[in-house]
Amino acid sequence: NAGVTQTPKFRILKIGQSMTLQCAQDMNHNYMYWYRQDPGMGLKLIYYSVGAGITDKGEVPNGYNVSRSTTEYFPLRLELAAPSQTSVYFCASSYSQGANTGELFFGEGSRLTVL
Amino acid sequence: DQQVKQNSPSLSVQEGRISILNCDYTNSMFDYFLWYKKYPAEGPTFLISISSIKDKNEDGRFTVFLNKSAKHLSLHIVPSQPGDSAVYFCAAVDGSARQLTFGSGTQLTVLP
Numbered sequence: 068n069a070g071v072t073q074t075p076k077f078r079i080l081k082i083g084q085s086m087t088l089q090c091a092q093d094m095n096h097n098y099m100y101w102y103r104q105d106p107g108m109g110l111k112l113i114y115y116s117v118g119a120g121i122t123d124k125g126e127v128p129n130g131y132n133v134s135r136s137t138t139e140y141f142p143l144r145l146e147l148a149a150p151s152q153t154s155v156y157f158c159a160s161s162y163s164q165g166a167n168t169g170e171l172f173f174g175e176g177s178r179l180t181v182l
Numbered sequence: 183d184q185q186v187k188q189n190s191p192s193l194s195v196q197e198g199r200i201s202i203l204n205c206d207y208t209n210s211m212f213d214y215f216l217w218y219k220k221y222p223a224e225g226p227t228f229l230i231s232i233s234s235i236k237d238k239n240e241d242g243r244f245t246v247f248l249n250k251s252a253k254h255l256s257l258h259i260v261p262s263q264p265g266d267s268a269v270y271f272c273a274a275v276d277g278s279a280r281q282l283t284f285g286s287g288t289q290l291t292v293l294p
Contacts, residue, residue, distance in 0.1 A: 100282075109186065109283075110271070111284075112281060112282070115281075125281065166280055167280065168214045170228050173226050173227070175223065176224070
C-alpha cells in the first residue's frame, strides 16, 4: 500500500497564481485532512472531510478550497496565491476510530513557496 | 491562543540516557493525547497515545504520562537511541469537535 500520496513535493508560485495540491489515499479511510506547518509552529488544520461529498473548515481555511468527490482523493486548491501561504502542506487520513483518537496517517508533505 | 504548548524547542540527550519531552495544555475538553514523531522531509508518524481516563501508557521504550490536574503530559524515551533524533509533536483531540490540535514541536537530538 502506498498510504497517503501528495503531489507535488515542491512548488514555487508567483503572487496571484493558482494551483492545486493533490492528495490520494489507498487505505479506504473516510476521514481526510489538510494541515499546514509554518516554521517553529505546530500543524494547523485547513480543511477536513468526513466522507465523499462532505467537507468542512478547520482553523485556517481562508484562501483555500477543497473538494471530495471520491473516498480516495482530497485536493486542496489555492486560488490567488499570497506570500502568507508559503508553508509546508500535509495531507492526512484516518479511519473513523482514528478520527476519535487522533491517529492520523500523513503524507510526506508539499513545500510551497509564494514569491 | 495556543491550547497545546511545548515550551522546549530543542533537547539534547546522550545515547542510552532518558529523554523527557514535555507538553502543557489548556483545553479541558481534550480527551485523547498523542505524540507524533517527524523526520526531515517526511510526514509526522503516530508514536503513542493516551486516553484522558488513564495516567500512563507504555509501548516498548516509549512511555507517556498524563497529569490531568496539572494539564501536563510527558513522553519518556528509555534508553534513547540516535535514531530517535527527530521533531516530536504533542497533540490533543477535542472530545466535542473531533479535531486534533498540535503543539509547536521539540527537536530531540540523541548524541552517540
